[in-house]
Amino acid sequence: MSNPEIAQSVLAAGIRTNVHDLGSGPPVLMIHGSGPGVTAWANWRLAMPVLARQARVIAPDMVGFGYTERPAGQRYDMDTWVAQAIGVLDALDVEQTDLVGNSFGGALALALTIRHPQRVRRLVLMGSVGVPFAITPGLDAVWGYAPSLARMRELLDIFAYDRNLVTDELAQLRYEASIRPGFQESFAAMFPAPRQRWVDAMTSNESDIRRIAHETLVLHGREDRVIPLSTSLTLSNWIPRAQLHVFGQCGHWTQIEHAARFAQLVGNFLSEAGADEPKRLNG
Template identity: 75%
Template sequence: MNTNPEIAHGVRANGILTNYHDSGSGFPVLLIHGSGPGVSAWANWRLTMPELAKRSRVIAPDMAGFGFTERPQGIAYNLDTWVAQAVGLLDALDIAQADVVGNSFGGALALAMAIRHPKRVRRLVLMGSVGVPFEITPGLDAAWGYEPSIENMRKLLDIFAYDRSLVTDELAELRYQASIRPGFQESFSAMFPAPRQRWVNAMASREQDIRALPHETLVIHGREDKVIPLSTSLTLAQWIDRSQLHVFGRCGHWTQIEHAQRFAKLVGDFLTEQQS
């Protein structure tokens, strides 16, 4: 019997055997995780899923190359692959439309998904999101360039969190162990090789496409984020017509962990309020 909480259901999404979590009932919400080393949907969203599941059906997949989703030989890790996998998951679960919440790297996927498949997305939440041009930060360069060691994982957590008391050495040990599972580091290091500015650019959507988005959008950022600069969310909030922006003070890159209750309430309220 599986005792690992990170492993839940399996289904083929656009041909990729995808590990995903599925809880609650109501209008579906697709949660797309970030791209830190050893990440999985569960590691990213474990505090958010039970709260959102009180009001919505919550679906959180491991994207290709991450977590416990299959890593097919010769797969191209890029926006096209990931967006097709996300839409393929909705197809496999017979979901015509969902709200989409994207964290960091996942924000770029959520944005691209809304642009390419506008009818599949109802509302959009972008948290500490990639998806617009910016100069790569030392923090993101360090995260994407991670080489497995407990010391390097501790350093990364120092970069990710504003309040290090939330991000314990125990968590560093867990995330380090996750990053050295068979296949994990191989796919991770293949994904964003140096020079890494090109991957920031490759994840960006075109300004005119973002400006044309009709979706109600909630943009969230931590003021002290050292991984993705706050300026990216200011840009998104300016470009997306039906957007609102919420900035958490005393918060780094992990809003959903550092301000877990407030984050879940903010997102839950936004997704369940009546359309204006």
């Protein structure tokens, strides 16, 4: 049986990258979070087919995650991930894209927008890292994950507000995903303790964030125990053209716990008439 998590392979900044590319229309690049065993498909599987009705959805596995190659001696840092994301756009001949980032992917989306503003049209940040905050016990547990079925079950309970989502089957699937060859080795290498430094390393400068000229949608689950709601409040205050939507009765899995509302909200935001867009940011 084919694995839906494996899609096409492109060479992005020298890294053989697993990329989902579906639908047609204005491109939207979707960047996943940093949970153990995560893939782009696992993160965006409910949103991708809905958004693909109106857009070209591009969702890569970032290096260190999923089915993208893990080169020996690979550095895992924001410079690497931003270069890889730009490499994906270049490989697929995408000049400018809408950009959706989840958690870790939000920090990456922020950094990419700051460094390459002309490559981004609109920005969506969901449960995003990228501004200063004290690491939560939830995030420390996620990044400190050591493989076991019991630990995975505990993490899923942290991620989700609705415990009915956390079935034994899901825990088994995510546990098995986390122990695929190479997955845990790269994951453990990325976020060794003390882990506050990795939160700090993903932070963009306040002055740079305040200069973001793009229309931005900031999303967060009110009961998020992994990334505090305060990060999205900060982002919505700092980004001049930001709007904020907070989902009640929702943890860190906005795109799963409120899948239909998430897809509708993002789809509406990205398809709004562009008369209010800033003049093309590359001059």
